[in-house]
Amino acid sequence: MLTTPSVACVDALRDDVLASILLRLPSTSVLRCRAVCRSWRCITTDRSFLAALTARRPIHILTYAEYAPRAVSATPLSGDDHHPTRLFYRTDRGTSRSMVPRSGDVLRSLDGLLVLRKRPGLFAICNPATRQLTHLPPLLPPEDRPLRFTAVACGFYSHAPSGEYRLLCHVEHKWVRYYSILSASGGGARRHGRRAPRLTHKSLTIHYSAPVLSRRGVLHWLVHPEAAYTGMMLAFDTASEEFRLMPRRPPERRRGDTSRKLVELDGELAMVVLRQQGASSPSSSSWSLAVWDLRGYGEAAEEVWTMRYRVELPPPTSLSVDTTDDIVEEWRWLLPVGDGTCMLIGQGWRRFKAILYDLEEKRIRGGKSSLPARNLSPLCLGRASCRMPSSTCLKAALKFPTSSSLMIKDAFFDRTVHADGGV
Amino acid sequence: MEVDKGKGEAEETRKVAEADRDTVTLKSSDGKLFEVSKEAAARLSTVLAGMIAGGSIDDNGTDLKQIGSEALENVVDYCNKHANSIPSAALISSSISFNTAPFKEPEEWERKFVDRLSHDALFDLVEAANFLGMERLLDVTCHKISEMMKGKSPDQIREVFNIKNDYTKEELEEIRQELAWAFYDD
Numbered sequence: 001m002l003t004t005p006s007v008a009c010v011d012a013l014r015d016d017v018l019a020s021i022l023l024r025l026p027s028t029s030v031l032r033c034r035a036v037c038r039s040w041r042c043i044t045t046d047r048s049f050l051a052a053l054t055a056r057r058p059i060h061i062l063t064y065a066e067y068a069p070r071a072v073s074a075t076p077l078s079g080d081d082h083h084p085t086r087l088f089y090r091t092d093r094g095t096s097r098s099m100v101p102r103s104g105d106v107l108r109s110l111d112g113l114l115v116l117r118k119r120p121g122l123f124a125i126c127n128p129a130t131r132q133l134t135h136l137p138p139l140l141p142p143e144d145r146p147l148r149f150t151a152v153a154c155g156f157y158s159h160a161p162s163g164e165y166r167l168l169c170h171v172e173h174k175w176v177r178y179y180s181i182l183s184a185s186g187g188g189a190r191r192h193g194r195r196a197p198r199l200t201h202k203s204l205t206i207h208y209s210a211p212v213l214s215r216r217g218v219l220h221w222l223v224h225p226e227a228a229y230t231g232m233m234l235a236f237d238t239a240s241e242e243f244r245l246m247p248r249r250p251p252e253r254r255r256g257d258t259s260r261k262l263v264e265l266d267g268e269l270a271m272v273v274l275r276q277q278g279a280s281s282p283s284s285s286s287w288s289l290a291v292w293d294l295r296g297y298g299e300a301a302e303e304v305w306t307m308r309y310r311v312e313l314p315p316p317t318s319l320s321v322d323t324t325d326d327i328v329e330e331w332r333w334l335l336p337v338g339d340g341t342c343m344l345i346g347q348g349w350r351r352f353k354a355i356l357y358d359l360e361e362k363r364i365r366g367g368k369s370s371l372p373a374r375n376l377s378p379l380c381l382g383r384a385s386c387r388m389p390s391s392t393c394l395k396a397a398l399k400f401p402t403s404s405s406l407m408i409k410d411a412f413f414d415r416t417v418h419a420d421g422g423v
Numbered sequence: 424m425e426v427d428k429g430k431g432e433a434e435e436t437r438k439v440a441e442a443d444r445d446t447v448t449l450k451s452s453d454g455k456l457f458e459v460s461k462e463a464a465a466r467l468s469t470v471l472a473g474m475i476a477g478g479s480i481d482d483n484g485t486d487l488k489q490i491g492s493e494a495l496e497n498v499v500d501y502c503n504k505h506a507n508s509i510p511s512a513a514l515i516s517s518s519i520s521f522n523t524a525p526f527k528e529p530e531e532w533e534r535k536f537v538d539r540l541s542h543d544a545l546f547d548l549v550e551a552a553n554f555l556g557m558e559r560l561l562d563v564t565c566h567k568i569s570e571m572m573k574g575k576s577p578d579q580i581r582e583v584f585n586i587k588n589d590y591t592k593e594e595l596e597e598i599r600q601e602l603a604w605a606f607y608d609d
Binding site: 013014016017020021022023024025026029031032033034035036037038040041 | 546568575576577581588589595606
C-alpha cells in the first residue's frame, strides 16, 4: 500500500465524510492527525467531532487508590481488557502533593471530561483522551489561603447559549456563602445572585449528591443542603442559570436502602433505589431495585413521584479469594452508565464486582456479571465514589496506553492549555 | 378537457407500471445507465428509498449527477452482492456490548470488495455512499480508509493521501509538543 505511488487526493473528500473516517481511529491516531494539515486539525478539534468520538468509546469506570501509590485508574467495562490503567498518580512523593488528585479531587464528569480539584478554590477540566488540562478561573488568588474557606463543585454542565463548559460552585468563607460560576473560557469567577445555604459538613461533596442533567438542560440534586430545610428539590436551569425549587422531593430514604440515584428514563426524571430486605439475617435477606419516576414535571400541583416497578436482584456472590473469610456480601453502590438507562450495581470497596442492569429492558445485560478482581494493589472504589458518584463513571475517549508511560507528568499538569474546543 | 384527463390517466398507468417493476435505473454523471434491484436499493440507501417512495424515479434513468460511472458501478455491484449475502452471526450478537454505538466490523466479502479498489475509486465510492445515504457501505468504506491511516505518522499519512502540509515549521513543532506523548507511544 505504501509503495504504490498515489495520485488520489483525500482533499477531495467532504469534511463530514472525512470526519466519519477519522472517528474510527484510535484516540492517539486522531491526535496525530491534528499534525497532518490545518483542515484536519479543524475537523478533529471540532466540538461535535469530539463529542461523537467520546460517544464511540468504551465506558470506563474510575477507581481510586488512596494509599501508596495514590492513583486514579480507569477500567473498561467492555472487551477483554480488564486491567485498570492509571490516569493520574503521584510522581514525586511528598513534594508534589498538589499535582496528583486525591480521590476527593476528581469531582465530576461530562462528555468524557473530568473536573479535578487542584487545591481549595482551584479547579481544572481534564481531558484524559488528549491529556490536556485547562484551569478554571481561581476562586482565590494563589497566595491567599484563608481559614475556613470551602468551595464545593456542585454541578458541571455545558452552557448551551455560549457553548462553554461551566462549573457551578458552592462557596463558604467564614459567614459568607454564595454560588459561583466558573467558565472554561476564562473571564473570572462570576458570583450568582442566589444566597447559598450553609454547608453543614465540610467534607466537600457529601451533601451534594451528583446532579442529574435532564434533556431539558436542568440539573437536579437528590440530596442538597437547601432541600434539607425547605423539603423541596433544588433544580438549576443550565441555560438561564437560574435556580428553582421543585415542590416534590423524591421519597425519603428508608431503612435498608443502600444506595439511591437520580437518572432520566424516557425523558422523565427518575430515581433508582437499591434496597436490602431482611438485613438482620444475611442468609435470608433479599435484594431489590426500585424505579420511581416523577410525573407532571414542572407543573407544581401535578408533580407526583410514583413507583414504576421493583425487581428482585440476584444475591451478591463472594468477592473473597479466601473462602474461609466470613464476610457478608452486599450490593453497595449504584452508578448510572452512559445515558443513564443502564445502572451498574456493585459490591466491594477495595476490590469490586458489578452487574450492569438495563433499566428499560429490566434485565441484566451482556451476561458479564463481574469485573475481575485479580488486581490486588489498592483498587478502591471506596467512600470517595460514594461521595462523588458522577465522577466514578465516565465515558472517556481514551486509548489507554499500557504500562507506566501513561504517567501524567507534573509539567503537564502545570501547563495551561487554552480551551479551543480541544480541551 | 378530455385530453387532459387522458394524459392524467396515462401518467397514472405509467406510475403503476413503474411501481410494478422490480428494478430501478440509475444514471451516472457521464450518462451511463445501471440497473439495480428496487428492494436492495430501498433497503440499503435512504436517499433511493425516499425517491422510490416519492415516485421521483425516472424510468429512463434517474439522474445522479454527483456520482461518476465507476463509483455508481461499484454501488450497484455492492447492492447486488449485499442482496445475496446472509448477515453473519457475529453481526447479530454484537448488540451485547457496553459500548453505546460501536461500529460494525465489515464482513469478509465486504473487506474483499473494498480491498480491490484503487484509492481514487475508494474515495469516489465513499462520497457516493455518503450522498446516497448508504450507511452500511459508508461504514465499510470509512473503515477501509481509516485502516490505511491507523498507526501512521502525519508524514506517512500525507504521503499516502497526497496531502499538502500547510503548517509552518513552528506551528508543527507546537502541535507536536502539545501532544508529545501521542507521537511516541502506540
